Amino acid sequence: MKEFAERPFSLVGVNTNAQEPAKLKEVMQREKLPWRSFADNGDIVRRWNLSGTPTFYLIDAAGVIRRKWVGAPGHKVLGEALSKLVLEAEKR
Amino acid sequence: MRLVLGGILALAPGLVAQQSPASAAEQYQALVKAIQAEGAGFRGATTDAERRAAVENLHVVGQRYVEFAEAHASDPIVLEAALEAIRALNGEDSLTQTSWELSTTDFPRPGAGNPGGRIVALLLRDQLRSDKLVPICLRMSYGVRPEYEIFLKRVVEENPSEEVRGVACLSLAQLLNARLLKLDTLAERPELAARYALLVGQEFFAGLRRRDRAQAGAEVEALFTKAAETYGNVKHPYGGTLGEKARSELFEIRNLAVGRTPPDIEGRDQDGRSFKLSEYRGRVVLLDFWSEF
Numbered sequence: 001m002k003e004f005a006e007r008p009f010s011l012v013g014v015n016t017n018a019q020e021p022a023k024l025k026e027v028m029q030r031e032k033l034p035w036r037s038f039a040d041n042g043d044i045v046r047r048w049n050l051s052g053t054p055t056f057y058l059i060d061a062a063g064v065i066r067r068k069w070v071g072a073p074g075h076k077v078l079g080e081a082l083s084k085l086v087l088e089a090e091k092r
Numbered sequence: 093m094r095l096v097l098g099g100i101l102a103l104a105p106g107l108v109a110q111q112s113p114a115s116a117a118e119q120y121q122a123l124v125k126a127i128q129a130e131g132a133g134f135r136g137a138t139t140d141a142e143r144r145a146a147v148e149n150l151h152v153v154g155q156r157y158v159e160f161a162e163a164h165a166s167d168p169i170v171l172e173a174a175l176e177a178i179r180a181l182n183g184e185d186s187l188t189q190t191s192w193e194l195s196t197t198d199f200p201r202p203g204a205g206n207p208g209g210r211i212v213a214l215l216l217r218d219q220l221r222s223d224k225l226v227p228i229c230l231r232m233s234y235g236v237r238p239e240y241e242i243f244l245k246r247v248v249e250e251n252p253s254e255e256v257r258g259v260a261c262l263s264l265a266q267l268l269n270a271r272l273l274k275l276d277t278l279a280e281r282p283e284l285a286a287r288y289a290l291l292v293g294q295e296f297f298a299g300l301r302r303r304d305r306a307q308a309g310a311e312v313e314a315l316f317t318k319a320a321e322t323y324g325n326v327k328h329p330y331g332g333t334l335g336e337k338a339r340s341e342l343f344e345i346r347n348l349a350v351g352r353t354p355p356d357i358e359g360r361d362q363d364g365r366s367f368k369l370s371e372y373r374g375r376v377v378l379l380d381f382w383s384e385f
Binding site (some may be wrong): 001008009010011012013015016017021022024025027030031035036037038039040043044045046047048049050053054055057058059060061062063064065066067068071074076077078082085086087089 | 190193194264304340343344348349350351352353354355356359360361362363364367369370373374375376377378379380381382383384
C-alpha cells in the first residue's frame with residue numbers, strides 16, 4: 001500500500017468482532033494495523049448483509065461501488081484495481 | 093447426532109460386537125470416522141502441489157459419500173451421507189477455484205464421475221417429499237453444480253413442508269445470485285472463465301452466458317421476494333426469519349452492488365471518535381470488513 005501514500009486513497013476498516021473501541025485499539029496496536037476502523041456492534045454487518053470476512057468494497061472518488069470481493073482477491077488483483085481508480089481520481 | 097451414536101456404541105461394546113452385519117448407521121459412523129482420521133488436510137495447503145493434492149483428496153471423500161448414499165438409498169442415513177457428499181463437493185469446487193487464483197504452475201481440473209449429478213438423482217428419486225431436507229438445501233446454496241438448481245426448484249414445487257419449501261426457495265435465490273455475480277467477474281477474466289466452464293460443464297456455461305443479465309437478475313429478485321412474502325415468518329436455521337434474510341439480500345442487490353452508491357456508515361473508530369464513510373468522498377476508499385481471531 002506504500003505506493004498510495006500521499007495520493008487520494010484511504011483504507012477504511014470495519015471490524016466485525018463487536019468490540020468496544022478501547023478493545024479494538026488494543027488489537028490494532030498489537031497487530032500494527034495503521035488504518036482507521038469502525039468498531040461495529042453488529043449494525044453495519046447486518047445492513048451490509050455481510051456473509052463473511054474478509055469482504056472488500058472498492059469505492060471510487062464519487063462514492064460509487066466499483067468492485068467488490070468476498071474473500072481475499074490477492075495483492076495483484078487488488079493493487080491493479082486500486083491503481084486504476086486512484087489514477088482516475090487524480091485526473092479529476 | 094454423531095456424538096449420541098458414539099456414546100451408545102461406547103456403552104455397549106459387547107452388544108455391538110455380537111451383532112452382525114453392522115447396521116447402515118453403524119457403517120456410516122465407521123466411514124465418517126475413517127475419513128476424519130485420514131484428514132482432508134487442505135487448511136495447511138500453501139504450495140500449488142499441496143493445493144492440487146487437497147482438491148483431489150476432497151474429490152475422493154465426496155466420491156465415497158456418494159457411493160455410500162447409493163448403496164444405502166433406502167435407509168434414513170442416506171440424507172446424512174448426501175449432506176456430507178455435498179459438503180465435500182462444495183469444498184472441492186471452492187478450493188479448485190481458490191487454486192486457480194493462487195497457483196501459478198499447477199491448476200487442478202474438476203474431478204471425474206459427476207458426483208453432483210449422482211447425489212441429486214438419488215435425492216430426486218427418493219427424498220423429494222422428505223421433511224428433513226433443510227440442511228441439504230442450505231448446503232446447496234453455497235455450491236456451483238448445475239444439478240442443485242434443478243433439485244431446489246423441484247423441492248419448492250413439490251415438498252409438503254412449508255419450512256423445507258421456504259428454505260429451498262431462499263437457497264435457490266442465493267445459489268442463482270452467487271452464480272450471476274460469478275459470471276460478472278468471469279466476464280472480465282477470460283482465462284478463469286475457461287476453467288470455470290470445465291467445472292460446471294461447457295454447454296451449461298455457454299447457456300448461462302447467452303442469458304440476458306437483466307432478466308436473470310430479475311429472476312433472482314423475484315425468488316428473494318417470494319421467500320420474503322410467502323415464507324417470511326419461517327425461522328431461518330441460522331437465526332432470524334427467512335423474511336429478514338431475503339430482505340437483506342434484496343437490499344444488497346439493490347444498494348450494495350457494483351455501480352450503486354452504498355448507504356453511509358456512521359460509527360465510532362478505535363479511538364472512540366465518531367466518523368462517517370461519506371467523509372472520504374473525493375478519495376478512493378477500500379472498505380475492508382475484517383475480523384480478528
